[in-house]
Amino acid sequence: MIATRFTERFKVPHPVMLAPMGNVSGGHLAAAVSNAGGLGLIGGGYGDAAWLEQAFDDAGDTPVGVGFITWSVLRRMDLVDLVLAHRPSALMVSFGDGEPIVAAAKEAGVPTIWQIQRLAQARQAHAAGVDVIVVQGQEAGGHGGDRGLTSLLPAVRDVTGPEQIILAAGGIADGRGLAAALMLGADGVMLGTRFLASSEAQGSVTAKERLVATGGDQTLRTRVFDVVRDLDWPASFTGRAIANTLTEQWHDDLDGLNRDKAAQCARYQASAEDDFSTRVLFAGEALDLIDTIEPAADIVHDVVRHASTLLRDGPRRLL
Incomplete structure (x- = not known):
């Protein structure tokens, strides 16, 4: 176990969170990550009430959160109300001004998470009083900004102070990334592409095999x-x-x-859905570190076990 402010706040054993990838992070995957000791988030994407209800059904009684694309869901605040009625473990926003959504979640007593790509966004999220700030580097798959994680993450720690809970995202797929993120000032990591190549992720076998081969x-x-x-x-x-x-x-x-x-x-x-010569397959730079399709629980445990070993043995590297 690696205890951090994140694990204490969400009462989970491991500082690992599933990225709420649209049409990928369904209820089965979110539940698998939560059951493995991390925090699973359903990917709300552009917003579909029936899909969200099915995802909650698939998660069953396992506590899971939900993440939305901010600029899109601001046009459908009824979907925010739908999600809050399910009492999720957390509500995450990203890509736009999330303050109205954060305010609604706070009023409902639901923990809030805001993903940022710039220092100004981090200051806004911190001022809004979010529980967690996710610092996303440009290495991440899917949508994001143009700042690298290794310089942006410690800068966000500096401007938000020692008590703000921070997760790192972008280019992280194993225990080395988790250990490095902790050293740079994070309280844990959010993984996307690594969980895309998991057994429970929504998506075809063709897509997952392409990730492994790329x-x-x-x-x-x-x-x-x-x-x-x-x-x-x-x-x-x-x-x-x-x-x-x-x-x-x-x-x-x-x-x-x-x-x-x-x-x-x-x-x-x-084009056919699996014709990736034309269709989009979002993926991050961490593809170099992914060579297997595994159950989500194995991914969580392997990442934490690897990071624990590195952190424990770190002093041996010093002269």
């Missing part, structure tokens, strides 16, 4: 997939995904892509 060098941060999926993501957030024929053609020509948007959206929609 390396971090084959990922890039791009806006191509937002354009071809006709999603109005704020321009400051790009999505890290595995490069494919679409990014090869359009990543350096977004103006041309937007001029041909209708045809490219149709091309994307016409």
